[in-house]
Amino acid sequence: MTASDRETGNPFAGLPWQDEPMLARLHERLEAQAQQEGILDVAYRTIDTPVGALLLAATDQGLMRVAYEVQDHEAVLQQLADKVSPRILQAPTRLEKAARQFEEYFSGRRTRFELELDWRLSKGFRREVLVHLPDIAYGHTESYAEVASASGSPKAVRAVGTACATNPLPVVVPCHRVVRSDGTEGGYVGGQGVKHTLLTLERAA
């Protein structure tokens, strides 16, 4: 609103400019209607965990993306808009089951995620590597070299590292269970401290 509006007597000047409760209600209604009409291509929510806020995003095929705060949630959503579809809404309903399983995992009550996964953000050899990772049992680790052998390319140790570093579904696809041959933990998408926290959690449970 400009000064000239006020001079001409804008009749709306005294009205509330934002109506948060109604907008929240309208947003919920939009989520439900978009889902029903089949135009909610990507639904997301964030959850609080001991390793910070996690962004969870799902298509109607399943969970597609998990991202740590250090990966910049806004940037990740923009990538999803570019690569998958801009029809993205914050719509927690589609992610209720996933959110519950994360909560159980972080409280040590869940050792395996049972979720539909949408693998579309991972291709080729990287995807082959990642698909194998849930076979590494909870509380156990494998070296990058062992994972390379299991993926049928024993020499592709570096490529396994790249696959882990670009894992679109960390925690659920447990790239944190892949460590260096010398026993040290190695790098991690969420940062080394987070990898250590996850491995410690799994050893304790």
Add this chain to the structure above:
Amino acid sequence: MQPFEQIVHDYGPMVLRVCRAVVGPQDAEDAWSETFLSAMTAYPGLDPDAHVEAWLVTIAHRKAIDIARANARRPVAVDDIPERPGNSDRPESWDGDLWAALKALPKRQLQAVAYHYLAGLPYKEIAALTGGSTDAARRAAADGIKTLRTTYPRDGTEEKGAAR
């Protein structure tokens, strides 16, 4: 192209204000919902250089026309629904007196006032939407505001009081 969530966040409040002014408190929520559902459906095909406010107001404008037509066909028009008693909470409310004053305006004036003062659209874009010339849209908004100052004379009292 931004995630649609960003569009809802950035423009949802503006569209709600426009809907409240143009279709009234009874139908504003339906108009908002239908506007954003349509917008989301069409969003991937939107020209990246498009003026998003004008695009959304255009959709809201069409939804408002649909709602007005549907109401006209209904046996009980919105006009016949009695105002809630004791609804005298102006000036902080969209209900009651303001809506009564807006509803009394000629349609062109109401649209010009809402799209300029609540959506912030320039008169040129309003003219493209409602037909007629840019000058006609500017006059319609000015006439509408002039009428509102007499039929809903709350604004200006503080400013004028302070100036005295």
